[in-house]
Amino acid sequence: MKAAPFEYVRAASLDEAVEALSGTPDARVLAGGQSLVPLLNLRQVRPTLVVDINRVDELSFLRKENGQLEIGALTRHRVLETSETVRSEAPLLAEAIGYVGHPAIRNRGTLGGSLAHADPAAELPAVMIALDAGFTARGPQGERVIAARDFFLGPHRTALGPGELLTRISVPSHRGGWAVEQLSRRSRDLALVAVFATVTLSGDVCETARIAVAGAGPTPIRATGAEEALVGRALTDDVIALAAELAAAATDPPDDLHAPADYRREMAAVLTRRAISRAKEGA
Ligand SMILES: Cc1cc2nc3c(=O)[nH]c(=O)nc-3n(C[C@H](O)[C@H](O)[C@H](O)COP(=O)(O)OP(=O)(O)OC[C@H]3O[C@@H](n4cnc5c(N)ncnc54)[C@H](O)[C@@H]3O)c2cc1C
Known part of the structure; x- marks a missing residue:
C-alpha cells in the first residue's frame, strides 16, 4: 500500500x-x-x-552539561549507542539502545521519534522514566519542559499538544549498577516485557533504586513500590524477591496475541528479580 x-x-x-x-x-x-x-x-x-525535520541540525546534538546529558531530539540511536559520554554518564541508556530494533533502524531512528511514538513496549520511554529525564517541547506558545513521568499518556499518546515538537531530552547522569532484562519472541523484537533498573549501594545497603517496566501496561510503568522495598535495606534474595512481586503487581499488562496478561505479569517479576540482582552486582 x-x-x-x-x-x-x-x-x-x-x-x-x-x-x-x-x-x-x-x-x-x-x-x-x-x-x-x-x-x-x-x-x-x-x-x-x-x-x-531531518535538516534541522540544531536538533541533533549530544553534550554533558550541569551533571546531565542534553540530547537533541533528532539524535540518531546509533550516535547514542556509540557514544563514550552516554556509556559513562547514562550506562542504562547505552545498554537499552542496543535493544532497539536492528542496526539499520538504529542508523535512522531518533531518540525524539522513539519517545514521541510512545509505544508502551519500547525501551527508551521506560529508560527515560527510570532516569527521571525531562523533555523540552517547542510549539506555537513557546517552550516548556515536561517530566518523562508526565509525558506518556497511553499507547501512542503523549502530552505533546497540537503543533508541538520535542526538541531536547535531559537525562540526569547516574552512577552505580544498572541492568536491562528483556523478553521478546525473537532477538531485538519489541519487548513482551522489559525491565530497566539502577541501584546504588552504601556498603550492603541500598541507597537508591530505580525500576521501570515496559510492555506491561498502556504506558511504561515506574515501579515505585518496588523501589521503596529496596531502599534502606541490604539486598538479600528475600528483599529482591519482594520488590519483584511489587513491581509485577504494579503492572497492567495487555492480553493479546503476543502473550497473555498473566504471563507478562509473571515475567515482569522474573525480569525484575534478575535486573535488581545484576544491578546490585555492578553497584
Ligand atoms: C523492523 C522494526 C523494528 C523495530 N524495533 C523496535 C524496538 O525493538 N524497540 C523500539 O523501541 N522501537 C522499535 N522500532 C520502532 C522504531 O525504531 C522507533 O519507533 C523509531 O526509532 C522512532 O524514531 P524515528 O526517528 O524513526 O521516528 P519517526 O518514525 O520519524 O516518527 C515516529 C513518531 O514520532 C513523531 N515524531 C518524531 N520526531 C518527533 C519530534 N521531535 N517531536 C514530536 N514528534 C516527533 C512522528 O510524527 C511520529 O508520530 C522498530 C521499527 C521497525 C521498523
Whole structure:
C-alpha cells in the first residue's frame, strides 16, 4: 500500500518547523521515519501535512552539561549507542539502545521519534522514566519542559499538544549498577516485557533504586513500590524477591496475541528479580 496524499514541508530550522506545524493540528513530524513511514504506508495515520525535520541540525546534538546529558531530539540511536559520554554518564541508556530494533533502524531512528511514538513496549520511554529525564517541547506558545513521568499518556499518546515538537531530552547522569532484562519472541523484537533498573549501594545497603517496566501496561510503568522495598535495606534474595512481586503487581499488562496478561505479569517479576540482582552486582 502507499500513503494517502499529504503536503510535505522540509524545514531548514526549528523556527521553520514550528511555523509549518502551527495551524495544521493533524500535521506529523518526520524524523527517522522508522515508525511513521510504515504507519503512513499502511494508512493507519493520514496526516494532511508532514514536516520533515531531518535538516534541522540544531536538533541533533549530544553534550554533558550541569551533571546531565542534553540530547537533541533528532539524535540518531546509533550516535547514542556509540557514544563514550552516554556509556559513562547514562550506562542504562547505552545498554537499552542496543535493544532497539536492528542496526539499520538504529542508523535512522531518533531518540525524539522513539519517545514521541510512545509505544508502551519500547525501551527508551521506560529508560527515560527510570532516569527521571525531562523533555523540552517547542510549539506555537513557546517552550516548556515536561517530566518523562508526565509525558506518556497511553499507547501512542503523549502530552505533546497540537503543533508541538520535542526538541531536547535531559537525562540526569547516574552512577552505580544498572541492568536491562528483556523478553521478546525473537532477538531485538519489541519487548513482551522489559525491565530497566539502577541501584546504588552504601556498603550492603541500598541507597537508591530505580525500576521501570515496559510492555506491561498502556504506558511504561515506574515501579515505585518496588523501589521503596529496596531502599534502606541490604539486598538479600528475600528483599529482591519482594520488590519483584511489587513491581509485577504494579503492572497492567495487555492480553493479546503476543502473550497473555498473566504471563507478562509473571515475567515482569522474573525480569525484575534478575535486573535488581545484576544491578546490585555492578553497584
Ligand atoms: C523492523 C522494526 C523494528 C523495530 N524495533 C523496535 C524496538 O525493538 N524497540 C523500539 O523501541 N522501537 C522499535 N522500532 C520502532 C522504531 O525504531 C522507533 O519507533 C523509531 O526509532 C522512532 O524514531 P524515528 O526517528 O524513526 O521516528 P519517526 O518514525 O520519524 O516518527 C515516529 C513518531 O514520532 C513523531 N515524531 C518524531 N520526531 C518527533 C519530534 N521531535 N517531536 C514530536 N514528534 C516527533 C512522528 O510524527 C511520529 O508520530 C522498530 C521499527 C521497525 C521498523
